[in-house]
Amino acid sequence: MEAPVRVRFAPSPTGFLHIGGLRTALYNYLFARSHTGGKFILRIEDTDQSRYVEEAEDDILRSLEWCGIVVDEGPDNPGEVGPYRQSERKELYNKYGKELIESGHAYYAFDTTEELDQMRERLQKSGNPSPKYDAITRQSMKNSLTLPQDEVTKRLEAGEEYVIRLKVPRRETIRFEDLIRGHVSFESKGLDDQVLIKSDGMPTYHLANVVDDYLMKITHVIRGEEWLSSTPKHILLYSAFGWEPPQMAHLPLIMSPTGGKLSKRKAEEEGIPVNTKDYIKHHYEPEALVNFLAYLGWSPGDDSEIHSLNELTRLFTLDRVSKGGAVFNHKKLMWYNEQYLREQSNKVLANRLREIAGKEKITLPDDDYLEKAIELLKERVSKVDELLSMGSFFFDDPKEYDPNALKKWKEDSPVLVKEYRSKIDKLSDEEFEAVKLKSLLEEVINANGVGFGKLMMPLRIAVTGQGFGPDLFASMELLGKETVLRRIDNTLHELG
């Protein structure tokens, strides 16, 4: 019997949850759920105090929740291997750092930032393009490998600042098996003596991540490709501790349409919302985002496209994750959004619309009317909030005319509209229905020997202010006789 699957999403609270981070979380979650008894763990990697952002952790939690991703163990619902914030595990890392020094796998270094800069500069001048603190250079630096034992003790006792560095072996080939990429290998000579414990006493990502994954019994590390290059350091660490490393899986990056990693700046330039909270704020369908993101770098292998989080959970396997970076396609996201939007009942949409309208201080009509309006609008919008903008004429007399539509208001329009007006004026409220309204329009165009559009478009402009939109006759029926006549009169008055 294999150990139960345990995966973690380990974001750094340095800002709002990025869309790429969300996908990493999603893949971890899907992987956990695709195994019976699998656990999805949230660990906050707040070891960089200079970049810490107060609201970030809350934003991460809220974003995951919005997507329907349930955290099995995390800061808010700890399991047995807590705490789940690295800042609260500081002592632990120190203990393991010391252990590494004792076993000869790490050492103290006292070099100042200036001295490190000087070293790099010196090396660069002598033709070394990527200076490293490695097996060669460490011999001429200030550390417990070069300094006499008693001086090291003296410095430590004096409370002098130090870091702990990993003693990377001079020549060694580090190999590991990546679940997505297969065989990967690095030469240790390309690695530097990575700082493990910083001078502020906090661990670096590398140490903390290894120690925590081990202590939290993580079985699979699923993370972005940007970590692939530092994985050999982690492998070295595992073996220094004598621990079995977890399975590794490095996900392809999400790319910007203009190339490169989808960074915050790039995304903004291209009009792509980059933070999950932006999707929440702009009323995207969470199921659509999830579905879209799942398919960005993964596919189930058949021709299916639409799957709920639950279904994805059953379909997901790591070996179907692609290797190459995936370009974010906003139009496809919108397509997904439309799919999920149309699935919802008019009643549900009405409730959601009320919530949105409430925030924007817009007053909406009663449920019956609202749901009928939604029914007419639903097939024409991409996002739920567009029901409000496209359907504004259902809720208020148009304040202005779409300049583009106005081109269809011709010289003969007033006459035709007037004639139509006088016909529908004779209808009772009960008779004011789509079929009747349409046949009366036909009467007018036939009598005048003109095409349908000659009257239809001006009428639409008068009633909705727009040149497009839901079925005009159904819309007029819903609007009611009084409103329609009022709008026609207003328009006749304004446009002549």
Next chain:
RNA sequence: GCCGCGUUCGUCUAGGGGUCUAGGACGCCGCCCUUUCACGGCGGUAGCACGGGUUCAAAUCCCGUACGCGGUACCA
């Protein structure tokens, strides 16, 4: 520069030696439906980066090249 990882239609992908004159989805274009705009239906456009091998046979395996991306911090 060095190290690593990638590369199938514009984009996301299917494909894992013959069934590929390469399939699906988004987008785009056209037609139908609708005398609006959409939705829907039908059809179309367009791709195996390049060069060598291996093999009777390569999009699929191997090697190079090019290009892209990532990493190269007391950031994660």
